[in-house]
Amino acid sequence: MAIAPEPAGRPDTAPAAQAPLLVVEDIVKRFATPDGELIAVDHVSFDVKPGEFVGVIGPSGCGKSTLFNIIGGLLDDYEGTVRVAGERVRGPHPAIGMIFQEESTFPWRSVIDNVAFPLEIAGMGRRERHERARHFVKLVGLDGFERRYPAQLSGGMRQRVSMARTLASEPKILLMDEPFASLDEQTRLLLGDKVLQIQQQLAQTTLLITHNITEAVQLADRILVMTYRPGRIKRVVDIALPRPRSSQIVSSEAFGRHVAQIWSDLREEASLGLQDEDSAYGRERRA
Amino acid sequence: MSAANPGARHFPLLVGMGALSAFFAGIEILVRIDVINRFIVPMPSQVIASFERVIVEEDVVARFWLTFQEAFIAGAMIAIVGISLGILLYRVEILRRATETWVAAMASAPTVLIYPLFLVIFGRSMWTIVMMGFVAGLPPVILKTIEGLAGTRRVLIEVGRSFNLTARQIFTKIMLPSALPTIFVGVRLGLIFTLINVVGVEFLINFGGLGQLINDLAERYDLAGTYASIAFVILVSVFFFVVTEWVEKCLVPER
Ligand SMILES: Nc1ncnc2c1ncn2[C@@H]1O[C@H](COP(=O)(O)OP(=O)(O)OP(=O)(O)O)[C@@H](O)[C@H]1O
Ligand SMILES: [Mg+2]
Numbered sequence: 001m002a003i004a005p006e007p008a009g010r011p012d013t014a015p016a017a018q019a020p021l022l023v024v025e026d027i028v029k030r031f032a033t034p035d036g037e038l039i040a041v042d043h044v045s046f047d048v049k050p051g052e053f054v055g056v057i058g059p060s061g062c063g064k065s066t067l068f069n070i071i072g073g074l075l076d077d078y079e080g081t082v083r084v085a086g087e088r089v090r091g092p093h094p095a096i097g098m099i100f101q102e103e104s105t106f107p108w109r110s111v112i113d114n115v116a117f118p119l120e121i122a123g124m125g126r127r128e129r130h131e132r133a134r135h136f137v138k139l140v141g142l143d144g145f146e147r148r149y150p151a152q153l154s155g156g157m158r159q160r161v162s163m164a165r166t167l168a169s170e171p172k173i174l175l176m177d178e179p180f181a182s183l184d185e186q187t188r189l190l191l192g193d194k195v196l197q198i199q200q201q202l203a204q205t206t207l208l209i210t211h212n213i214t215e216a217v218q219l220a221d222r223i224l225v226m227t228y229r230p231g232r233i234k235r236v237v238d239i240a241l242p243r244p245r246s247s248q249i250v251s252s253e254a255f256g257r258h259v260a261q262i263w264s265d266l267r268e269e270a271s272l273g274l275q276d277e278d279s280a281y282g283r284e285r286r287a
Numbered sequence: 288m289s290a291a292n293p294g295a296r297h298f299p300l301l302v303g304m305g306a307l308s309a310f311f312a313g314i315e316i317l318v319r320i321d322v323i324n325r326f327i328v329p330m331p332s333q334v335i336a337s338f339e340r341v342i343v344e345e346d347v348v349a350r351f352w353l354t355f356q357e358a359f360i361a362g363a364m365i366a367i368v369g370i371s372l373g374i375l376l377y378r379v380e381i382l383r384r385a386t387e388t389w390v391a392a393m394a395s396a397p398t399v400l401i402y403p404l405f406l407v408i409f410g411r412s413m414w415t416i417v418m419m420g421f422v423a424g425l426p427p428v429i430l431k432t433i434e435g436l437a438g439t440r441r442v443l444i445e446v447g448r449s450f451n452l453t454a455r456q457i458f459t460k461i462m463l464p465s466a467l468p469t470i471f472v473g474v475r476l477g478l479i480f481t482l483i484n485v486v487g488v489e490f491l492i493n494f495g496g497l498g499q500l501i502n503d504l505a506e507r508y509d510l511a512g513t514y515a516s517i518a519f520v521i522l523v524s525v526f527f528f529v530v531t532e533w534v535e536k537c538l539v540p541e542r
């Protein structure tokens with residue numbers, strides 16, 4: 001995958017003056033469990049500006065997927081508000097496109113029909129939606145594979161199909177929950193490049209949830225570090241690495257510094273998580 | 288499938304035919320040298336010779352057609368009714384919990400034993416046979432439909448929700464296609480039971496197609512003719528097997 005240097009699609013400096021596209025305010029989510037109430041997300045607030053790439057990082061079990069589902073409108077029964085372009089959002093919203101942690105292609109549909117799925121739901125005719133879908137298949141670098149079925153593709157390719165399918169619905173905000181978690185490191189880095197390239201090409205506002213520090217630093221403009229149970233935002237780190245970026249950046253010195261900083265924040269939280277797993281299951285800490 | 292070697296495509300078929308011929312040849316020899324009693328197993332050559340007689344004198348084509356129709360109607364009924372009931376039971380939780388055990392029990396019960404009841408209801412007619420085939424083949428279709436729907440991966444449903452699908456769209460565009468391969472397993476299984484029961488009840492009540500013919504010939508002690516008729520039953524089942532496979536290939540792409 002050769003990375004052609006993109007013509008500066010967007011300014012390198014963050015668009016600070018613009019109004020945020022996504023505003024998450026004071027989200028609290030509690031689960032009732034056999035051991036009592038569990039606060040999965042605790043007063044989380046942040047916003048994402050148009051064209052910005054924000055990463056959310058935190059140890060396993062800190063409430064990242066819960067947050068993802070809340071913003072995507074798949075979970076209700078939470079406190080706080082989610083706003084998209086000023087409008088309060090309840091339930092799934094066409095402005096938000098979700099890419100899931102798990103493999104989520106439809107095995108009974110070919111690549112092109114997978115990608116055309118949201119267009120089909122929107123009532124677009126077959127010819128037109130295939131044409132549109134082809135554009136997104138190309139965008140994720142799968143041209144030539146339109147007629148294949150997911151079973152005939154590798155894990156990384158399938159994840160790209162999911163990505164193209166979500167992009168085809170042209171969401172204002174792309175929401176990703178550990179989209180590369182099941183892939184090997186090399187594929188992950190290369191797919192990261194693809195994401196960067198697409199994000200720059202479309203000026204796509206993106207919220208990426210991950211537990212992978214390298215991935216977060218490679219991709220994001222800003223990283224929110226979350227605490228372990230209850231999930232709060234511990235720190236916000238601005239990643240001042242130049243754009244356009246590629247996976248080559250992982251060997252730079254500035255990159256290393258960011259990674260080290262975030263790791264020192266995360267280490268504490270991750271070890272709390274481990275202790276928690278070692279001791280009695282699900283006991284609440286620092287509640 | 289390499290174009291350079293067209294023979295490779297037919298190789299499995301050839302091996303199958305070869306093995307079958309070898310098997311019959313073996314039987315032939317064993318009967319001729321009296322290792323197998325010729326009053327129980329006829330010689331394959333006699334069976335082959337009796338085909339003409341069975342076709343000309345016993346009107347086997349019309350009988351084949353009758354059995355085929357019965358099996359086809361019963362088969363279509365188990366597919367339509369079974370899948371619909373499966374969907375209904377899946378969607379109405381309380382119905383499912385109330386009946387699932389019953390259906391499962393029915394799947395393994397020897398339903399053929401209730402044929403006298405059906406005789407009373409439908410008379411000694413084609414419909415007794417069709418209904419027996421239907422009742423026997425229904426449970427696996429219902430059970431596999433429920434299993435397939437319940438097995439839809441959660442994340443696929445969430446994808447649907449994230450694209451703002453209605454409950455109906457989630458069902459038709461995601462759950463049903465996801466369940467289809469499992470539903471087909473149920474239909475195939477059901478068809479096997481249906482066919483067994485159709486021919487079995489024909490035999491039992493001495494009415495209609497190939498089952499009755501087998502009964503007749505066996506009672507006349509025409510062993511070769513009996514086996515020749517059984518070959519026609521196999522032909523019916525081969526036909527259904529090929530048709531379901533073809534339908535499945537159209538509906539379910541390679542996964
Ligand atoms: N439906 C639920 N009922 C009860 N507890 C839940 C439920 N869903 C999640 N939790 C709990 O909420 C916490 C956060 O879960 P979540 O899936 O958001 O974590 P995560 O950060 O995405 O973890 P991972 O990185 O492993 O995916 C966990 O402790 C989990 O046990
Ligand atoms: Mg998660």
